[in-house]
Amino acid sequence: xxxxPLDSLMRGAFxxxxxxxxxxxxxxxxxxxxxxxxxxxxxxxxxxxxxRLALVSDENTHRVLGAxxxxxxxxxxxxxxxxxxxxxxxxxxxxxxxxxxxAGCDALIAxxxxxxxxxxxxxAAQDGKPYAVFATAPSMNGYTSVNAAITVDxxxxxxxxxxxxxxFLDLExxxxxxxxxxxxxxxxxxxxPTAQADxxxxxxxxxxxxxxxxxxxxxxxxxxxxxGAQALMLGDxxxxxxxxxxxxLSGFGMTVCGGSHPASQGEHLISHHVEMMPPAGCPEAFHxxxxxxxxxxxxxxxxxxxxxxPPRLRASAPSEATVxxxxxxxLGRACxxxxxxxxxxxxxxxxxxxxxxxxxxxxARKLAAVTRPAAELESVLKKASAPxxxxxxxxxxxxxxxxxxHAREIRDRYTFLDLAGDSGLLERxxxx
Numbered sequence: 001x002x003x004x005p006l007d008s009l010m011r012g013a014f015x016x017x018x019x020x021x022x023x024x025x026x027x028x029x030x031x032x033x034x035x036x037x038x039x040x041x042x043x044x045x046x047x048x049x050x051x052r053l054a055l056v057s058d059e060n061t062h063r064v065l066g067a068x069x070x071x072x073x074x075x076x077x078x079x080x081x082x083x084x085x086x087x088x089x090x091x092x093x094x095x096x097x098x099x100x101x102x103a104g105c106d107a108l109i110a111x112x113x114x115x116x117x118x119x120x121x122x123x124a125a126q127d128g129k130p131y132a133v134f135a136t137a138p139s140m141n142g143y144t145s146v147n148a149a150i151t152v153d154x155x156x157x158x159x160x161x162x163x164x165x166x167x168f169l170d171l172e173x174x175x176x177x178x179x180x181x182x183x184x185x186x187x188x189x190x191x192x193p194t195a196q197a198d199x200x201x202x203x204x205x206x207x208x209x210x211x212x213x214x215x216x217x218x219x220x221x222x223x224x225x226x227x228g229a230q231a232l233m234l235g236d237x238x239x240x241x242x243x244x245x246x247x248x249l250s251g252f253g254m255t256v257c258g259g260s261h262p263a264s265q266g267e268h269l270i271s272h273h274v275e276m277m278p279p280a281g282c283p284e285a286f287h288x289x290x291x292x293x294x295x296x297x298x299x300x301x302x303x304x305x306x307x308x309x310p311p312r313l314r315a316s317a318p319s320e321a322t323v324x325x326x327x328x329x330x331l332g333r334a335c336x337x338x339x340x341x342x343x344x345x346x347x348x349x350x351x352x353x354x355x356x357x358x359x360x361x362x363x364a365r366k367l368a369a370v371t372r373p374a375a376e377l378e379s380v381l382k383k384a385s386a387p388x389x390x391x392x393x394x395x396x397x398x399x400x401x402x403x404x405x406h407a408r409e410i411r412d413r414y415t416f417l418d419l420a421g422d423s424g425l426l427e428r429x430x431x432x
Contacts, residue, residue, distance in 0.1 A: 005217050006245060009252060017212040025252050026163040027144055032244050036170040040072035047165045049130050050106025051077035056098060056120050058084045061112040061136045065173055069111050069134050080105055090118040091151040098123045113137040114287060121161035122148040132166035137177035138185035138243045139288055143167045144251030147260050155334050156272050158260050169244045171237055183386040184288025186229060189246045191267045191291050192218060193372040194298040198265030198415035200370060204363045206414055214253025214262035221246045229383040266415035267294040269407040283394045292381050293393060297404060299374035302416050306368055310360035311423035313352050316343040323409050341412040344422055
């Protein structure tokens with residue numbers, strides 16, 4: 001396509017809308033093709049990763065694609081298979097197991113999606129090795145990011161990782177992924193408007209850094225993806241291509257910014273809370289399914305606050321004692337260290353109130369320009385038959401209300417959850 005942002009980015013020629021030199025990324029190869037069958041060895045050989053390759057997969061991804069990639073790579077080097085049992089978790093213990101198994105290898109090859117990719121990119125960073133990934137599902141945007149979601153002592157963290165040398169997406173394989181995983185990728189893509197509004201809010205209110213570049217990368221593909229949600233679930237390969245591109249470009253947006261800010265804000269904080277403190281008996285949901293639901297919550301909250309006029313802030317109510325009482329001693333202390341960095345005292349609240357009073361019309365106008373109506377986002381999910389309510393994910397409403405109220409205490413990232421919390425809105429019974 002003319003002026004393809006992905007092609008420009010890979011050539012180091014994407015014009016940075018924030019100024020400065022053209023943007024480039026450390027990933028050397030991204031291939032999105034109708035099929036990659038027969039090309040696997042050539043794709044990896046071109047990366048010059050070494051001859052001793054550790055191929056990491058789980059039971060499902062090995063069956064879907066891992067066996068095929070293993071056989072192909074045997075022609076260019078020595079392949080050590082590292083099969084992870086069942087449905088593995090991206091935690092420090094599993095990462096250490098992968099490190100031990102891959103100790104004698106030159107590089108890692110991930111065959112999978114979120115968990116497998118996070119484990120490999122994190123281990124590769126720890127050991128100073130390169131890695132490449134063959135995607136098995138269009139379920140998340142982490143294939144091209146340089147951060148990994150790793151759980152450490154029960155606290156889900158975004159940790160530094162290495163950029164994939166190569167990212168390979170076979171649309172035939174992606175289209176055969178379980179429908180829930182396809183919906184998950186759509187849900188993870190849905191949060192662009194809410195994440196952008198949250199990040200822009202922190203910039204306009206607190207003067208924190210902000211960039212337009214990651215959103216410029218997505219602008220060409222997002223409308224067609226959202227409009228084609230129903231066709232996506234019916235196997236339309238061109239909409240699947242839009243989803244694959246969106247996930248890749250979203251990850252690159254995080255890489256360009258050096259963090260997850262453009263793709264992870266209030267909606268992800270709520271989701272992280274659920275994963276850290278799941279209700280008893282709650283069925284496990286895919287990350288993107290959760291993000292779809294939490295994005296709708298954030299979209300409605302943002303719409304409401306932008307319509308109501310400048311909020312009146314007060315000193316932040318959470319204290320170290322209340323945070324540790326809610327999350328538990330160890331996890332609570334870790335959360336408090338994060339939250340304390342953005343907690344408002346009375347003087348800070350008054351300074352922000354003065355800015356809100358003086359600049360609310362401008363702030364609201366700029367924020368509204370990057371959002372999309374909550375009803376429109378809900379329609380996208382419904383067309384894909386994706387969950388749209390907490391109850392659809394098995395989350396009791398009272399539990400979910402608490403998650404929305406306390407999610408902002410997990411990290412120092414300032415979002416509309418903080419604006420709502422410090423103005424008392426989160427305590428209202430009609431907040432959802």
